[in-house]
Amino acid sequence: MDRPVCLIENTADGKFQVNTEATAILSRICQPVVVVAIVGLYRTGKSYLMNKLSGSQKGFDLGSTVQAQTKGIWMRCLPHPTREGHTLVLLDTEGLGDVEKGDKKNDTWIFCLSVLLSSALVYNSKAVIDEDAVEKLHYVGEMAELIKVKSKDNDDDEAEYSSHFPIFIWAVRDVTLKLEFNGKPISEDEYLENALMLHKEADNTQESLEKVERHNRYRDCIRMYFKSRKCFMFDLPTGNKEVLQNMDNVSDDQLSPAFVDQTKKFCDYVYNKAEVKYVDDTHKVTGESLATLATMYTNAISSSNAACMEDVVSNISVAENTAAVKEATQHYETRMKEKVTFPTETLGQIIDLSEECEKEALKIFIKRSFKDNEHKFHQQYMGIIEHKKSEFFKWNDKESRTHCEDLIKSLSKDLEDSLQQGAYIKLGGYQMFKEEMERIEDQYKKEPRKGTKAEEVFQEFKKSKEMLSAVIMNHDKNLSDQQKKVEEEKANKEKLEQQRRMEERQRYEENKKLEHQRRIIEEHFRGVLEKEQNERRLLQERLEAVEQEKARERDMYRSQGQEEQAEMYQMQIDDTRARQEEAKSSGWGPLVVSGLTAAAMTFFPAPAVLAGAAIYGVSRML
Incomplete structure (x- = not known):
């Protein structure tokens, strides 16, 4: 994108709506996205940081007056600078606390949407982090009213925020103070x-309790809600007022070296530490699904309903799985048309080509499918693939039959003309007829690319001439009764032998198809079980990170003698460990195998399904 576009805009009636131009752009992005949002008071330089992250001097409107420039939430997408195959999505938000706007609800909505959509949230403020600065971040204390983790009432919703919320980066601008605490130098993070x-309460008086509660309220939320915290402190860019008012046109050499260095460190940290946006802990968000998230969260919050993550995940699941079925089955159809030249010489050839395309399509489906726990969409996918495959096989047979019938018609033209003229009803006519049939068969066999129906079509041709052959033989006075009897016996033997070969061929083709189906089923089990295993491994890693953060908070509270708060975090740690143990459990394996087996039985014969399950599912149970 060479320019930002508005993602979420204000409407005349004070609501929010998602801009269709922005969602159309996002819907074309199939890569995983890293979403960085910046929030803070208006006229604090948020847009400048967003432009630096985008690697450009201009883009987001900086403005140079006391009037806020950005309205709603603006978006810019670009290739991620350090992660190949990923897209960086930058969200610049309307300044909070704009006196012209005078709508606190609007500010809270902006803040909540930024949290819900981002994988890294930058809070931008000026000068110092003091009591006033923390008070201005009161939006964190209001999120519990607008964001729910689960659809049912859950007292632990806020405790689960850190598993779903972005990392938190506090950018303090125009800093003049020295980083010291009790006379000793400290780092930016230590300052935060x-x-x-x-x-903690100095005494049990009501005044003391209220004072401590006011001090701790938002600090406690920041600690609890965000999985990690980071602080960057920026010097004043320059002392030149004209330069400050023209920041989108000045070069770095016109700015303070310290400020330039601090900005670079900030950008490097965001590039390296802001992770891919996830939903439900394990599913990477693409641009397409980010558009869906933005629409669902905006509609929920703008209608004064709480945005429920569980409901959104459920809706995203349906949308993603529907798209996965469509994309994968379309891929199979397209690849088959590219790879197969109809008719194939043998059934085995089209089976092998189909198997290649099916494996490609299955990888696409499994990679994109999401929370298809009951395998409904997997069953739908299998049904569509089997239908398309059947149509391709029928098409292959039809092309073969048409080609072979045309070939027979061409090769037997002289024979048909002779039959119409009665040329074989004479002495020696039977021998002439046999020789002509043998000539036709010999030429027919030499012709390449006849396809899967070659033998069947020729046998139908021979069968159509059986009665004529008998008539010609009976009228041939050159043959004795004994010779006729020998010819009849020979013809019957050939007929029986041909029937045996046809039955043998049919059994071979059935076994070929069954073996193909078994391999495909095995591929289904392999793909689903490996994805489940990888997702559980990822979930464990993410839960371990959450546990470490909560342990840090627990230890901090204990060091301050606040055992009640420490115990609350210990309970959260215990819950997190329980989820980790559940993810490690092998009990999920049989459930996956059982569900997938039931889904596959709908379209595949039982022997193929059970064989596939036995080879990959049961024998390699995780």
């Missing part, structure tokens, strides 16, 4: 942690 330090 000190600023977020909780107080």
Whole structure:
């Protein structure tokens, strides 16, 4: 994108709506996305940081007056600078606390949507992190009213936020203070942690309790809601007022070297630490699914309903699985038309080509499918593929039959003309007829690319001439009764031998198809079980990271003698460990095999399904 577009815009009636131009852009992005959103008070330089992250001088409107420039949430997409195959989505938001707007609800909605859509949230403020700066971040305390983790009432919703919320980066601008604490130098992160330090009651008076509650309220939310915290402190870019008012046109050499270096460190950190956006802990969000997320969350919040993550995940699942079925089955159809020249010489050839295309399509489906726990969409996918495959096989047979019938018609033209003229009803006519049939058969066999119906079509041709052959033989006075009897016996033997070969060929083709189906079923089990295993491994890793963060908070509270708060975090750690053990459990394996077996039985013969399950599912149960 060479320019930002508005993703979420304000409407005349005070609501929010998603801009269709932006969702159309996102819908064309099939790569996983890293989403970085910046929020903060208006006129604090948010857009400048977004432009630096985009690697360009201009883009998001910086403005140079006291009037806020950005309205709603604006988006810019670009290839990720350090992650190949990923897209970086930057969201620049309307400044909070705009006196012209005078709508606190609007600010809260902006903040909540930024949290819900991003994988890294940058909070931008000025000068210091003091009591006033923390108070201005009151939106974190209002999120519980607008964001729910589960559809049913759940007292632990807020405790689960850190598993779903982005990393939190506090960018402090125009800093003039020295980074010291108790006379000793401290890092930016230590400065943030000190600023977020909780107080405990000095005494049990109501005044003391209220004072401590006010101090701790938003600090506690910041600690609880975000999985990790980082602080960047920026010097004033320059002392030149004209340069400050023209930041989108000045070069780095016109700015403070310290500020330029700090900005670079900030960008490098975001590039390396902001992870891919996930839903339900394990499913990577693409541009297409981000468009769906933005629409669903915006509609929920703008209608004054709480945005429920569980409901959104469920809706995303349906949308993603529907798209997975469509994309994968279309891929199979397209690839078959590209790879197969009809008719194929043998059944085995089209089976092998189909198997290649099916494996490609299955990888696409499994990669994109999401929370298809009951295998409904997998069953739908299998049904469509089997139908398309059947149509291709029928088409292959039809092309073969048409070609072979035309070939027979061409090769037997002289024979048909002679029959119409009665040329074989004479002495020695039977021998002439046999020789002509043998000539036709010999030429027919030499012709290449007759396809799967070659033998069947020729046998039908021979059968159509059986009665004529008998008539010609009976009228041939050159043959004795004994010779006629020998010819009849010979013809019957050939007929029986041909029937035996046809039955043998039919059994061979049935076994070929059965073996093909078994391999495809095995591929289904392999793909689904490996994806499930990888997702559970990823879930464990993410839960371990959450556990570490919660352990850090628990230890901090304990060090301050706040055992009640520490115990709350310990309970969250226990719940996280329980989820990790559940992810490690092997009990999910049989459930997957059982569900997939039931789905496959709808379209595949039982022997193929059970063989596929036995080879990959049961014998390699995880």
